[in-house]
Amino acid sequence: MFVIMAYDINVERVTKVLHIGRRYLNWVQNSLLEGELTKAQFARLKADLCKIIDVEQDSVVFYVLRQEQYLERQILGLDKGGQTMMI
């Protein structure tokens, strides 16, 4: 499945969340990652995040598509993820 992950996390936990996200997905830009995952990988990603986030303060939104072909990506300005990886 193709997964887009966008997070809005308190500054105390944001670096840990980014590190977990990057274990599974490709970095696109600040607070945004995407990639192809198996069902098991997606479950592990969510389990790892649940250990870190504070569910009363933080938010992680996933958009899940069975196939990437249904999706068109358009970028205005910099393609930050397309450059050498940063952060």
Place this chain on the structure above:
Amino acid sequence: MFVIMAYDINVERVTKVLHIGRRYLNWVQNSLLEGELTKAQFARLKADLCKIIDVEQDSVVFYVLRQEQYLERQILGLDKGGQTMMI
């Protein structure tokens, strides 16, 4: 079409970008909006953003789907957009 908009914008311009985004889309969480747009509305949204952003510093990523039915949304933690609108 269903449009997800995620932005990574220099602090000097971020409030303007949020205001433009909210004219067309629903706020989901920090730097993330989504909603149903016509082709003409989507073109206007991009044209409005192009007047504001610095293409050498800023990045706006759009994910576009013909139909929302192909998409599943999952949230860990707070459903910020589902609360009374803020910002």
